[in-house]
Amino acid sequence: MKPLLISLFFAISVQTQPKQQKIILPPPDDYYLNSTEKLRYAFFKFDSKRDEYIFDKKSKPATLSKTELLTIEKLIVKGVGVYNKSRSGKYNMIKKPEKYFKQFIAITNTKGEKEVWVNCCCAVMHKSWKTHIQQTSDGGSCYFTIKINLTKNKATKLNAHGLA
Secondary structure (H helix, E strand, O other), rough: OHHHHHHHHHHHHHHHOOOOOOOOOOOOOOOOOOHHHHHOEEOOOOOOOOOOOOOOOOEOOOOOOOHHHHHHHHHHHHHHHHHHHHOOOOOOOOOOOOEEEEEEEEEEEOOOOEEEEEEEOOOOOOOHHHHOOOOOOOHHHHEEEEEEEEEEEEEEEEEEEOOO
16 A cells, blocks of 8 residues: 555656646857756857947857757867966966856857857955956956857867956
């Protein structure tokens, strides 16, 4: 009798669980946190005024697919490897970039190439990091940015912050 009750209870509990919503990654006008990445992603739509120091004003907003996110992660690791090799000793080395919180801005440039700027932070300073680009002065390798050209499959610029 007990196994029958347990089976019946399990069947009822499975049927009453809410269905998970299918999410398009990322929504074009909002941020989205990828739960499989432990809530470490935030996406921002390109704003020509806010982002003029990153991209040409004539760039157009773009979105990223899950496959492109995997490519970006690989290119970040590769870029960090090149950056770390250029450091003398252990000063300002970037460790475990896959653990960093990441803010993304994706565009299509005037040549039709997809580019992504990624702001990487080892720790979140403000609760608003999902809705506002996190900017810091100093902080060393805890904060770095990287620009990636997905069309060319390469990282073009990696800038780690200095130490105060």
